[in-house]
Amino acid sequence: xxxxVLYIDDNQDNILLVQRLFERKCPGVQLxxxxxxxxxxxxxxxxxxxxxLLDNRLPGTSGEQILRQLxxxxxxxxxxxxxxxxxxxPATVNELLAAGAADFLAKPFDIHQLLETVGRYLx
Amino acid sequence: VKTRRMRAPPSAAVRPGRMQRWWLxxxxxxxxMVVVAVPLIALVAVTSASLVLEHNxxxxxxxxxxxxxxxxxxxxxxxxxxxAETGVRGYAATRDPLFLNPYSVSVTRFARDQAALRTAxxxxxxxxxERTAAATATTAMAELARLRSAISAGASVTALRPALEHxxxxxxxxxxxxxxxxxxxxxxxxVRRDDVTRLESTINWVSVAGLALGLLAGLIGVMLFGxxxxxxxxxxxxxxxxxxxGQPLEPVPVPSAGDELGRLARSLTRAEKLMxxxxxxxxxxxxxxxxxxxxxNTFLSSTSHELRTxxxxxxxFAQLLQLSDLSQEDEDGVERILAAGHHLLALINExxxxxxxxxxxFSVSVEPVxxxxxxxxxxxxxxxxxxxxxxxxxxxxxxxxxAVKADRQRLHQILVNLLSNAIKYNSIGGHVTITCQAxxxxxxxxxxxxxxxxxxxxxxxxxxxxxxxxxxxQSAIEGTGIGLPLARALAEAMHGGLTAASVPGEGTTFTITxxxxxxxxxxxxxxxxxxxxxxxxxDAAGDxxxxxxxxxxxxxxxxxxxxxxTRPGMRLQSVASGQAGLESATRxxxxxxxxxxxxxxxxxxxxxxxxxxxxxTAGIPVxxxxxxxxxxxxxxxxxxxxxxxxTKPLDLAELGRLLDSVAAGRDRRPGPASLTGPIP
Numbered sequence: 001x002x003x004x005v006l007y008i009d010d011n012q013d014n015i016l017l018v019q020r021l022f023e024r025k026c027p028g029v030q031l032x033x034x035x036x037x038x039x040x041x042x043x044x045x046x047x048x049x050x051x052x053l054l055d056n057r058l059p060g061t062s063g064e065q066i067l068r069q070l071x072x073x074x075x076x077x078x079x080x081x082x083x084x085x086x087x088x089x090p091a092t093v094n095e096l097l098a099a100g101a102a103d104f105l106a107k108p109f110d111i112h113q114l115l116e117t118v119g120r121y122l123x
Numbered sequence: 124v125k126t127r128r129m130r131a132p133p134s135a136a137v138r139p140g141r142m143q144r145w146w147l148x149x150x151x152x153x154x155x156m157v158v159v160a161v162p163l164i165a166l167v168a169v170t171s172a173s174l175v176l177e178h179n180x181x182x183x184x185x186x187x188x189x190x191x192x193x194x195x196x197x198x199x200x201x202x203x204x205x206x207a208e209t210g211v212r213g214y215a216a217t218r219d220p221l222f223l224n225p226y227s228v229s230v231t232r233f234a235r236d237q238a239a240l241r242t243a244x245x246x247x248x249x250x251x252x253e254r255t256a257a258a259t260a261t262t263a264m265a266e267l268a269r270l271r272s273a274i275s276a277g278a279s280v281t282a283l284r285p286a287l288e289h290x291x292x293x294x295x296x297x298x299x300x301x302x303x304x305x306x307x308x309x310x311x312x313x314v315r316r317d318d319v320t321r322l323e324s325t326i327n328w329v330s331v332a333g334l335a336l337g338l339l340a341g342l343i344g345v346m347l348f349g350x351x352x353x354x355x356x357x358x359x360x361x362x363x364x365x366x367x368x369g370q371p372l373e374p375v376p377v378p379s380a381g382d383e384l385g386r387l388a389r390s391l392t393r394a395e396k397l398m399x400x401x402x403x404x405x406x407x408x409x410x411x412x413x414x415x416x417x418x419x420n421t422f423l424s425s426t427s428h429e430l431r432t433x434x435x436x437x438x439x440f441a442q443l444l445q446l447s448d449l450s451q452e453d454e455d456g457v458e459r460i461l462a463a464g465h466h467l468l469a470l471i472n473e474x475x476x477x478x479x480x481x482x483x484x485f486s487v488s489v490e491p492v493x494x495x496x497x498x499x500x501x502x503x504x505x506x507x508x509x510x511x512x513x514x515x516x517x518x519x520x521x522x523x524x525x526a527v528k529a530d531r532q533r534l535h536q537i538l539v540n541l542l543s544n545a546i547k548y549n550s551i552g553g554h555v556t557i558t559c560q561a562x563x564x565x566x567x568x569x570x571x572x573x574x575x576x577x578x579x580x581x582x583x584x585x586x587x588x589x590x591x592x593x594x595x596x597q598s599a600i601e602g603t604g605i606g607l608p609l610a611r612a613l614a615e616a617m618h619g620g621l622t623a624a625s626v627p628g629e630g631t632t633f634t635i636t637x638x639x640x641x642x643x644x645x646x647x648x649x650x651x652x653x654x655x656x657x658x659x660x661x662d663a664a665g666d667x668x669x670x671x672x673x674x675x676x677x678x679x680x681x682x683x684x685x686x687x688x689t690r691p692g693m694r695l696q697s698v699a700s701g702q703a704g705l706e707s708a709t710r711x712x713x714x715x716x717x718x719x720x721x722x723x724x725x726x727x728x729x730x731x732x733x734x735x736x737x738x739x740t741a742g743i744p745v746x747x748x749x750x751x752x753x754x755x756x757x758x759x760x761x762x763x764x765x766x767x768x769x770t771k772p773l774d775l776a777e778l779g780r781l782l783d784s785v786a787a788g789r790d791r792r793p794g795p796a797s798l799t800g801p802i803p
Contacts, residue, residue, distance in 0.1 A: 013436035020443055057428045080703070086431030087424045088677065093699070097675055097723035102703045106677075107428075108435035108468060111442040116696075120707055 002028035003050035003122040008040035037061030051121040056085035067099040148381035158344035165340045169333020180322040187315035190308030193243040199236040201301040203229040256300040438464040487530035491640035501538040524642035537610045545573035569635040577627035671713040672697040673704030701725030720749040
């Protein structure tokens with residue numbers, strides 16, 4: 001599995017977890033990270049990742065806002081976004097999917113499920 | 124919501140004059156009395172005027188009659204005297220007694236006529252004149268009597284001459300006096316007659332005018348009542364109606380009127396203001412409640428997130444560790460971290476559910492739910508756990524079609540909770556029995572009975588308190604301690620209840636009660652009871668059937684995931700959106716696609732169309748899982764070549780048959796073209 005994945009999350013432990021996981025299980029994947037919404041959107045435009053993993057709750061910006069901004073930016077509109085969220089109430093999930101999320105993983109996520117999901121979007 | 128309040132435009136409010144104000148301030152009863160009294164007073168006035176005038180007329184008429192009688196009787200007396208004299212003169216000339224006849228008649232009449240004259244002459248002035256005339260007449264009559272005697276005695280004409288001359292003079296005097304007596308009354312009579320005629324015409328005028336006045340007064344009264352009171356009552360009634368309908372009031376022309384109607388109009392205005400104020404208060408209260416609710420929701424949502432984020436790192440790193448080569452002891456440690464983390468996660472989920480219920484922010488979508496499929500589904504889900512403890516689950520067939528009013532997912536959650544307790548706290552090799560029956564017209568009870576050690580009566584109430592896990596401290600039974608309180612709260616949120624009964628040493632029975640719903644029509648396969656599938660190798664199913672489930676509802680994904688885990692060789696991949704489903708289908712080319720129609724973004728039938736359009740995915744069998752079973756939709760889907768249409772709630776037995784047929788027909792695609800499910 002190869003490609004660039006952008007992970008946007010404000011929690012350092014989780015960033016480290018995903019970094020370690022990718023290093024170990026899919027060394028072909030280049031993981032870029034951002035800890036705020038604006039940084040994430042900037043990184044998405046600059047790095048053109050094959051997939052964005054997005055934490056739903058970032059300081060200052062909601063996941064839904066970032067989703068809509070990514071969809072409105074031509075350079076990022078085609079990049080699939082998978083939401084990682086601690087709030088998995090049906091209303092939230094439906095809102096995010098309606099806002100254009102490609103998929104949804106509830107936190108805490110199963111690392112195998114994460115790998116499987118990432119594998120689906122990378123070749 | 125804006126409340127419209129209309130102020131009376133200045134032109135509409137009439138500033139009444141002093142008289143009008145006085146009239147407006149009288150009570151309605153006084154106004155009614157005035158309205159009745161005005162024509163009555165007019166009538167009384169006219170009637171009394173007529174009476175007085177008629178009385179005058181009668182008096183005048185009487186006076187005229189008396190005057191007339193006096194002059195008639197005076198003439199009569201004079202005529203008697205003249206007749207008597209004529210007779211005596213004739214007798215004197217002829218000596219024939221026959222000429223005395225008029226004299227005799229007059230003498231007999233004279234006394235009566237004289238008396239009549241006296242009666243007629245009652246007035247002071249008339250009385251004296253009458254007495255003079257009467258005395259002259261008496262003298263004349265006496266002279267005539269003497270003359271007649273002299274003639275009878277044979278006196279000569281010559282001798283008689285002085286007496287005759289004297290008689291003539293007396294008669295002339297009488298004539299004069301009679302004329303004087305008659306003159307006054309005759310004139311009076313003429314005058315009075317004129318008076319009477321005038322009075323009569325006056326009476327006629329007064330009567331006509333009185334009638335007209337009465338009519339006019341009556342008319343004015345009716346107008347006062349009609350234009351004033353009646354119009355104001357009508358307007359007040361219309362305003363009361365408007366108040367009832369929540370429309371703004373019509374402005375009242377005279378808002379200051381002091382009578383009952385004025386008070387009524389002001390009361391209506393006050394009521395309108397009060398209503399507007401209450402509405403504003405309610406709106407404020409509602410807004411505050413909405414804000415508070417949003418705050419609570421935000422709190423619950425962020426709490427959920429804040430708790431799960433560190434847990435993600437804990438569980439994630441523990442899983443990473445599992446990938447490494449660990450010593451037996453370390454691996455055991457990691458297992459414990461994972462178990463404890465999952466336990467914590469379950470606890471968080473249940474706590475958040477309870478918090479949502481307690482804050483009133485827990486939404487249950489209550490709908491008619493057939494009991495049997497939910498019970499069967501739960502039994503099938505729990506079968507692996509039951510098998511691991513050699514526990515048999517029996518479900519004596521619930522009445523087919525029996526339905527409750529519940530949230531299907533939450534009912535399922537309660538049943539899973541009770542069933543997992545009944546298995547975990549049971550003795551190895553025990554039994555669990557699920558029954559369900561309609562015990563009263565409006566209620567259905569579901570019982571889950573185990574054959575475990577039971578619970579002492581004293582502890583039965585405590586099991587519904589959070590974190591009371593009876594005897595669990597000593598055992599290795601995994602649980603959160605709030606499963607039962609949550610199950611009870613869920614049942615109550617669906618207007619039902621959850622109770623427990625136990626016989627120590629024999630077992631415990633939990634009873635869920637829920638409102639009954641009219642029976643649901645049976646699904647085609649509902650009559651056939653499907654035994655709870657056992658985890659047993661089933662080679663017929665073959666290996667590696669890859670199923671792609673495109674579904675956004677986590678609960679449905681969970682059900683299908685768990686069901687497929689009971690079937691060896693089935694690999695399920697689920698994606699939550701149509702777009703992800705299309706990508707996955709193109710890449711993986713699964714053996715079967717289960718497609719929900721109600722997807723966010725790309726709708727299910729559009730997903731189906733795109734699958735059919737692409738050569739790579741056109742051949743993959745697709746089954747629809749959806750709650751929308753309208754004939755038109757099913758017809759369209761049939762035209763698109765779907766192999767099955769399964770309605771939600773999902774009949775797992777039917778899904779099982781579908782999977783079997785796909786497994787059997789995998790090598791001869793495009794698969795069976797038969798449609799299960801309701802065909803219109």
